[in-house]
Amino acid sequence: MFRIVLGSLLVIVTMLAVPSVEKALFYLPLVFALSVSLPNLDKLKTSRPLGILLTLGQSYLVFLGLAIVIYFFDEWLIAISSEEITEYEGIIMITIGGYLAALLLFYFHSFLFKVNNLKFSFLAITTCYVLVVIVMLVFSKNDYLQFGVEKFPSFLISWCIFMSLAYSISLNKDVFLSKTKLKQG
Template identity: 65%
Template sequence: MIRVLAGSVLVIVTILLVPSVEKALFFLPLIFALSVSLVNTDKFKLNKVLGIIISVVQSYLVFLGLGIVLYFFDEWIQNITNGGSSEVEGVALITLGGYLAALLLFYFYSYLFKEINSKFSFRVISVCNIAVIIVMLVFSKNEYLQFGVEKFPAYLISWCIFMSLAYSLSLNKELFNKKIKSK
C-alpha cells in the first residue's frame, strides 16, 4: 500500500519544497512524471532510464498540448458568448481539460508500462478527477464554483496529487486488491 501512496506523497513533498508557485507550475509535469515512473520502475516495458525519460517527455507534451487546446477553446467560448463567459463554463473547461489530459496520459502510459487494466484504470481516473473537483469546490474561498485564475495553480497541484494516486492504483492493482481483500 505504501507503493500506491508513494507517488502522491512525492508530489506533495516536492511542491512543499519548491519555493514559489511559478517555479512549481513549470516543473509540475516533471514532478508528476517522476512521481509515477520512479515508484513503478519495475512496471516499464522498456529500459528503466529510457522509460523515465519517455514518461517525462510524454508528461510535458500532454501538459503543453492541454494548455494550447484550453487556450484556443477558451477563446472560442469567448467568441461564441460575445466575451461574457460564466464561471460554470470555466469550471467545465478546466474539468474537461484535466480529465482529457489524464486519459491521454493513460493512453500513452499503456504503451510504456505493462499490466495496466483499462477498465479499472478508467474508473480510478474518473473517481480521482471527481475528487479533484470536490477538493477545489470545498476549498474555494470566495463563491461556489469559482476557480478563477488564482485558483488554477491549486487545481493543477491537486490534479497532480490525485492523478499520481490514480496511476499508482492502476499500475499496482494487484497490491491494492490484496490489501482490500485482507481487511
C-alpha cells in the first residue's frame, strides 16, 4: 500500500522543497513523471531508463499541450463573447481541461505500463479528479480557476498529487483492492 501513496508523497515533498512556485511549475511535469514511474518500475513494459524517459517526455508534451489548448480556448472565448471570461466559464474550462489531460496522459501511459483493467483505471482517475476539484473548491473558494490568480498553481500541484495517486491505484489494482478489502465487481 505504501507503493500506492509513494508517488503522491514524492510530489508533496518536492513541492515543499522547491523555494518558489514559478520554479515548481516548470518542474511539475518532471516531478509528476518521476512520481508515477519510480514507484512502479516493475510495471514498465520497456527497459527502466527508456520507460522513465518516455514517461517524462509524455508528461511534458501533455502539460505543454494543455497549456496551449487552454490559452487558445481562452482567447477564443474572449473573441466570441467580447467580454472577460466569467468565473463559471473559467471553472468549466479548467475542470474539463484538467480531466482531459489526466485521461490523455493515462492513455499514453497505458502504452508504457502494464494496465490490467482500463475500466477500473477510468474509475480511479475520475474519483481522484473529483477529489482535486472538491479540495480546490473547499480551500480556494473558486478563485483557483480564474486566470491570472495566484491560486492556479495550487490547482496544478493538487492535480499532480491526486493524479499520481490515481495512476498508482490503477497500476496496482490488486494490491489496492486487497488492502482496502473492496470486492471486485
